[in-house]
Amino acid sequence: MTEDPGAAADESSPADATSPAGEDAAKAKLTRAQRLEAKAARLREADERRAAAAAAGKPVAPRRMTIAVATLAAVAVVLATLLVLTFVGWLHRGDAIDRDRARTAAGQAAVAEAKDFALDFGTYDYRHLPADFSEVSKKMTPGFAKSYLETSTKLTPAIAQYKTQVTARIQTFGLKSSSSDRAVVVVVLDQTVTTSESKTPRLDRNRLEVYLVRSKGKWLVAQMLAK
Numbered sequence: 001m002t003e004d005p006g007a008a009a010d011e012s013s014p015a016d017a018t019s020p021a022g023e024d025a026a027k028a029k030l031t032r033a034q035r036l037e038a039k040a041a042r043l044r045e046a047d048e049r050r051a052a053a054a055a056a057g058k059p060v061a062p063r064r065m066t067i068a069v070a071t072l073a074a075v076a077v078v079l080a081t082l083l084v085l086t087f088v089g090w091l092h093r094g095d096a097i098d099r100d101r102a103r104t105a106a107g108q109a110a111v112a113e114a115k116d117f118a119l120d121f122g123t124y125d126y127r128h129l130p131a132d133f134s135e136v137s138k139k140m141t142p143g144f145a146k147s148y149l150e151t152s153t154k155l156t157p158a159i160a161q162y163k164t165q166v167t168a169r170i171q172t173f174g175l176k177s178s179s180s181d182r183a184v185v186v187v188v189l190d191q192t193v194t195t196s197e198s199k200t201p202r203l204d205r206n207r208l209e210v211y212l213v214r215s216k217g218k219w220l221v222a223q224m225l226a227k
Contacts, residue, residue: 106214107175110183113139113219114210115173118187122168122206126160141213141222163196171205181214
């Protein structure tokens, strides 16, 4: 009996399970089956836990509600972290602003004290020298005040002899440097000098660098240099 070639061809057309293509298809089906089985196992375990909780009289949340609660909890943790970081950053920024304001205020106070000192230092009258010198020394540190009064006392006879009178006027000023307890202020001071030796007043211009220190909440002059 003669075999039909067409029939033979039809029988060989389906993919053989032992061929490479057949093996891949089988693996794919097996993998999907394994995933489905694993998922089903997880669901069964969850249902068993829920059933046990229900049997024990514990409240059981629906499955979707449980997922929602977990999501909300995670979001709450993230929001809390962001709030803490924002608050800490705000505190640091506030501290920096407070420090800048304090430094600015200290510098302004130092400038005001340096200007007041320069005017007192540059103004004196032979008729009341002790009072003039004493007023200036009050704005100095103890060490600088002692040196200033010693020098002024030595100059008093000559100032009195020529009936010297000096008035001062600030031309300009500026803060050179400052910190919370130290500052350097530049003052340009004009002095108008009148003596018994000349009918025409003399104008002297001085550039002063006033060095201040903060002691017990008050700025005092620790040194002064004429430039």
